[in-house]
Amino acid sequence: MREATVNEPVAKRRSVKADLEKVRAYIGALWEKNETRIPPERELAEAVGLTRSRLRGALKKLVDEQVIWREVGSGTYVGQRPLGGTGSGRNTELSALTNPHEVMEARLLLEPELARLAAYRARGENMTELEIAMEKMTNNTSQSDWSFWDRRFHHAIGRAANNTLLLALLETIQRNMDRGTWGELSEKLHSSSSPEGSMQDHMALLTSIKNRNPTAAAEAMRAHLVRVQKIYFGG
Secondary structure (H helix, E strand, O other), rough: HHHHHHHHHHHOOOOHHHHHHHHHHHHHHHOOOOOOHHHHHHHHHHHHOOOOOHHHHHHHHHHHOOOOOEOOOOOEEEEOOOOOOOOOOOOOHHHHOOHHHHHHHHHHHHHHHHHHHHHOOOOOHHHHHHHHHHHHHOOOOOOHHHHHHHHHHHHHHHHOOOHHHHHHHHHHHHHHHOOHHHHHHHHHHHOOOHHHHHHHHHHHHHHHHHHHOHHHHHHHHHHHHHHHHHHHOOO
């Protein structure tokens, strides 16, 4: 009796491990077939030959390992839970899940490429939109109005790039910059940055795009964003 008592925990661990491997193998087979949705619990229990209580233990372990994720009312899926959007289980937009440092890193990766594409692809209406935004920035002394048209200028470059997915990423970034965490940084930008310097940056961008010079457009955008980043965070 004593030997059975000593070996009981070992036997239980082996059983749990075996259950886990059965479920893991089944999920691996789904993944190889490019299937991401896992069958309902009853169907899955029958497929792997486990009781539902033992299956739940294995599934919980795989959720903890981020091999699978669950959405109440939707189902269980292979892989890690998406950060935002449909199936994320979050009511918060992706724009609220990041911070100003990450946003500036993303801008430095994204916006020079948008400027480069805009120099290739901008149409007449895009040029007009950029020129209107530039004129409004030139003639506005109000910080809020200037910021509005600055945002419109950058968005117009995104539109001119003619890539829907990249534009959606830019809009996500711009929504983040509407959040309260940017209040002090925005004040710092406007108090530390000369309007002339900022307008020179924007004019270099506009001129490069109008001249169909993608390399110069990308470099002008990068230089502008590096200058803004240094004002925000120093360095």
